[in-house]
Amino acid sequence: MDKKSSSLNLVQRAMNLGFDRAPLAQPLMPADTVSSRLADDLLVETMRRAEDRGPILREAAPAADLRLNYARFRDDKIICPGNVDIATHNEFRTVKRRLLLAMQEAKPREGRPSTLLVTSTLPGEGKTFTALNLAAVLAAERNMHVLLIDGDAIKPSLPGYFTGAADTPGLTDVLDGSARTMEAIHACADIDNLSVMFAGSANPRASELMASARMEEMLAELARAYPDLFVVIDCSPVLSPEPAALAPHVDHAVMVIAAQQTSRHQLRDALEHLAACSHVSLLFNKSPRWRRDGRYYGYYAPPQSSFPNPEEARNYAGPGVP
Numbered sequence: 001m002d003k004k005s006s007s008l009n010l011v012q013r014a015m016n017l018g019f020d021r022a023p024l025a026q027p028l029m030p031a032d033t034v035s036s037r038l039a040d041d042l043l044v045e046t047m048r049r050a051e052d053r054g055p056i057l058r059e060a061a062p063a064a065d066l067r068l069n070y071a072r073f074r075d076d077k078i079i080c081p082g083n084v085d086i087a088t089h090n091e092f093r094t095v096k097r098r099l100l101l102a103m104q105e106a107k108p109r110e111g112r113p114s115t116l117l118v119t120s121t122l123p124g125e126g127k128t129f130t131a132l133n134l135a136a137v138l139a140a141e142r143n144m145h146v147l148l149i150d151g152d153a154i155k156p157s158l159p160g161y162f163t164g165a166a167d168t169p170g171l172t173d174v175l176d177g178s179a180r181t182m183e184a185i186h187a188c189a190d191i192d193n194l195s196v197m198f199a200g201s202a203n204p205r206a207s208e209l210m211a212s213a214r215m216e217e218m219l220a221e222l223a224r225a226y227p228d229l230f231v232v233i234d235c236s237p238v239l240s241p242e243p244a245a246l247a248p249h250v251d252h253a254v255m256v257i258a259a260q261q262t263s264r265h266q267l268r269d270a271l272e273h274l275a276a277c278s279h280v281s282l283l284f285n286k287s288p289r290w291r292r293d294g295r296y297y298g299y300y301a302p303p304q305s306s307f308p309n310p311e312e313a314r315n316y317a318g319p320g321v322p
Helices: 010-017 036-051 058-059 070-075 088-106 129-139 171-175 206-211 213-225 244-247 264-273 288-292 310-316
Strands: 114-120 143-151 193-196 229-235 252-258 278-286 297-302
Touching: 070 297, 088 114, 088 129, 114 129, 114 244, 129 143, 129 171, 129 193, 129 229, 129 252, 143 171, 171 206, 171 213, 206 213, 206 244, 213 229, 213 244, 229 244, 244 264, 252 264
Parallel strands: 114 229, 114 252, 143 193, 143 229, 252 278
Antiparallel strands: 278 297
C-alpha cells in the first residue's frame, strides 16, 4: 500500500473502489423432487401468473392480514405509507439503485431469486433499520415482489414492526420440515408487493438448518413460483453463526457499519465471516458529518469483497475506523 493510500480512511478508500465483475461461485444443486402437493401448488401459481400480472405474493399467502406497526415505523424513521418524506427516503432510493446495479452485474444464480443478506459487525448498528428500508424501496419497483425474511433466530427483530401474524410458522419451521414454504409467507396489506417470513420457532440448530441444502431448496421453490422475486434477509450480527451459515446461499451481502462504533479489528473479523459470499458491500451509517449535510448513509462496494486473503481485508479496514 503506498503512502497516499495508507492516509485514506475506510470511507475514502471505499469511495475509490468500484463494483467487481467476478463471477459468483457455483450454486448448490436444488433438490430433485418436492412433494406432489407442493408441486401442484406451484403449477397453479405459475398458471395464475400468466393470466394476472398482479401481486402474486398476496395471492400465494393465506391472506393479506399482516399490518404495519405504524407507530414503530415512524418512531424509527422507517419508510412506510404516509411517512415517505423523511430524510432516509431519498438516501435509500439511492442505495437501491447502486445495489440493483451491483446485483445485475453479479448475475444471480440460475433458478434462484435475487437474494440479499443484511448484517452488521455489532448489535445496534442499524441492520434491521436498513433491511426494512431497503425492502420498502425495493417493493416500489415495477415488476418486482419482495420477500423480507427474519434470519435472526436468536433475537428476531421483525415481529415488533408488524401486527396480525403472531405465533405463525417461520424460517426455522420451513427448514426443519414442520411447515411448508407457502404457509410461512405473509402478505403485507399496507405495502404492495411486500411479504414477510418471520424467524419461526426457537431452534438450537438454527444455524445448521440455514447452512443446510434445505435452505437452497426453499429458495429454488420460491424462484419457480415467483420469477420476479427479490429476497431480503435481515440477519443477526456476525458475532452469531447465522450470517456465515447463510453467506453461501445469497448473491450479495450488505454490511452495516456504524460511525465511531466499529473498530478496524472488528470489521476485519466481520468480513472474514462472510468470506463465502462473493459480493459484499459496506453501508456506512450514523455519520455525524453527513447528518449535518442532510445525508445519512454511504454505500460502498469493495471489489471481490469476500477478500481472497485476510491481508486484503486488513488493508481495506485501515485508518479512519476507530
